[in-house]
Amino acid sequence: MRRIIALGVRIADDLAATSAAEAAAPGWPGFREEDWGSLSRVGIERWSADAIFVEALARHAFEVIVSRERAGGAGRVAPGRATV
16 A cells, blocks of 8 residues: 555656646646556556545645645655655
8 A cells, every 4th residue: 555655646746847847737637648557567457446546645745746846845755755
């Protein structure tokens, strides 16, 4: 479970960095194909209950990271430092 949660947070962190770099529209961009590939490798398939859980977690983490960055704080999560 920790591995799945960490993967969700890592995906959210990557999406937040990508969104900021591309000046993307605000809001949750959703998982990319490469994210689904990572999730599939740990046994999470699209539209499963696990996928819905991980997406909700990642969406929340994304929103927290982005709001902290907008407020001028350290929003990014250092590798291995996620407080889950």
